[in-house]
Amino acid sequence: MPVKDNLSVLFMISLITSLYRPGKYLQTYLNNLNAFAKNTSIDLEVIVIGNDLQESELAELQKQQKYAPWLKVVDVPRETLYASWNRGVEMAQGEILGFWNVDDVRYFSALPDTVELFKKGAELVYFPFFIKRYISIFGKSFLVWKSKIDKAIPEYNNITKLEFMRSMFCGPFFMFTKSLFGKVGPFDEQFKIAGDFDWCVRVAKLEAKMVKAKSLAGEFRVDGGGLSAGANKVVVAETNVVHRRFGVLDKLRPEDTELAAKYQINSRLYQGQSIKI
Secondary structure: OOOOOHHHHHOOEEEEEEEOOOOOHHHHHHHHHHHHHHOOOOOEEEEEEEEOOOHHHHHHHHHHHOOOOOEEEEEEOOOOHHHHHHHHHHHOOOOEEEEOOOOOEEOHHHHHHHHHHHHOOOOEEEOOEEEEEEEEEOOEEEEEEEEEEOOOOOOOOOOOHHHHOOOOOOOOOOEEEHHHHHHHOOOOOOOOOOHHHHHHHHHHHHOOOEEEOOOOOEEEEEOOOOOOOOOOHHHHHHHHHHHHHOOOHHHOOOOOHHHHOOOOOOEEEEOOEEEEO
C-alpha cells in the first residue's frame, strides 16, 4: 500500500487479526472482510498475523489478497495472541487501530461514528455489542442465546474510572489511537487471555480520553472453541494477575497455584524480554 499523507493516515483504520488454525471460521471471516471493505468509504487496512499457517490457509489468504489491496498477510512461527497484536500494531499504517477475532463479526456501520469520535479527541473508543452463544451438534453450530451488551457498560468519567480499573468494560471491539499505544506501551505477551484487560486498565489509570460509542460494533461469538471460552483455570489465573497488579484484591478468585506461579505480576513480557512495572 502506498505511503499516504499525514491527514489520510490519521483517519485511516488498521484492523489486526491473529490467526491460528481458524478452521471453519476462515472463509466466513474473509467473506465478512469483503463486505466490510466494500461498504465503507473510510481508508482501511487489515493486517492478518498468521501463526504457523498451513498451506491451505496461506493459499486462501493469498487468493484473497489478489482482490484486496487493503489486506496484508504475515506468516510467523506460533506466538501468543498478544505478541501478534503487538506485531500488528507496529506494522499498522493507520492511526486508528482495532482487532478482529476470526470468529467474530464487525459492523461496518459503526465506523463513521467511530471516526468522528476520534476526530473530537477520543483516544480509545469502546462499543455496545452482541454476544451470541452457540452449541455444536454433529459438527453443526446452533444459536442458543443472544444478548445485547449496552446498559452494563458505563460511560468512562471521574466517577466510573475506578470501575474501569476493576472490570473489563472495553469489550472485544475497542479501538484506539496509535499515539495512545505509544503512551500505554505494548500488550503483555505472557498472557493468553487477559492481556486486553490488563492493557485497558492501564489506559484507565493513565486517565486517557475513553469514549463509549452509541453504534453497535459487532457480534462476539461464544461456542466453547475460543481462547476465552468458559470459566477455565487460565482465565482465573490471568484475571487474578491483573487484579493483583492494580490492588483489586477483593476480586481475587480461587486459582490453580501451580499455574498462577508461572505468571510475573511485577513485570510484563515483550519480545522475549521482561519489562519491570
